Amino acid sequence: MTIRLASDLSTDSIVDGPGIRTVIWTQGCAHNCPGCHNPGTHSMSRGVVVDVEEIKDVLDEIEGQDGITFSGGDPLYQIDPVIELAKYIKSTKKMNIWVYSGFTYEEIISMPRGKELLETVDCLVDGKFMMERRSLDLLFRGSDNQRVIDTRQSLKKGKVVLIEKYMKKKDITPLYKKDEDIFV
Numbered sequence: 001m002t003i004r005l006a007s008d009l010s011t012d013s014i015v016d017g018p019g020i021r022t023v024i025w026t027q028g029c030a031h032n033c034p035g036c037h038n039p040g041t042h043s044m045s046r047g048v049v050v051d052v053e054e055i056k057d058v059l060d061e062i063e064g065q066d067g068i069t070f071s072g073g074d075p076l077y078q079i080d081p082v083i084e085l086a087k088y089i090k091s092t093k094k095m096n097i098w099v100y101s102g103f104t105y106e107e108i109i110s111m112p113r114g115k116e117l118l119e120t121v122d123c124l125v126d127g128k129f130m131m132e133r134r135s136l137d138l139l140f141r142g143s144d145n146q147r148v149i150d151t152r153q154s155l156k157k158g159k160v161v162l163i164e165k166y167m168k169k170k171d172i173t174p175l176y177k178k179d180e181d182i183f184v
């Protein structure tokens, strides 16, 4: 089985979920969100096609990471290899897995194998990026329509369960209160 990637895996990310994470950048996305920060990942024919066994070998070598994130592009266009890799990660590394998608939870759960994907991962950040709802104060998401979803709890309860602590705005503690405080 193969997967089309936009680039090599990157390690030590601190913006694609909590902790220090390795990101798997899938290639291909048809959502066309205006203002997308990653337009080079949209083409379904660009990037590189890699055997998932090669990615498993790379994952075996990584150390010092708290979790794995599938981003892109939209990983849901390649649900079969994403499930294959997510199951491998769970069986070997026992790390938490986050998935970013322009599809909503409700759309994903009705896709072929959508429920299986949601059962395999821990968190879904769902929905298209909306420029008019963009905010720099958000944790792990670009616009406030997007939801940070606890996939296991959502499946258990039969409705979307948010991870509230990650839906809050960033706790930005001012380094100084007044201009004159900068130099004291």
Ligand code: SF4
Pocket: 029, 030, 031, 032, 033, 036, 037, 038, 039, 041, 072, 073, 074, 101, 102, 103, 127, 128, 129
């Ligand atoms: S879903 Fe993500 S990658 Fe796709 S167009 Fe929207 S912001 Fe860009």
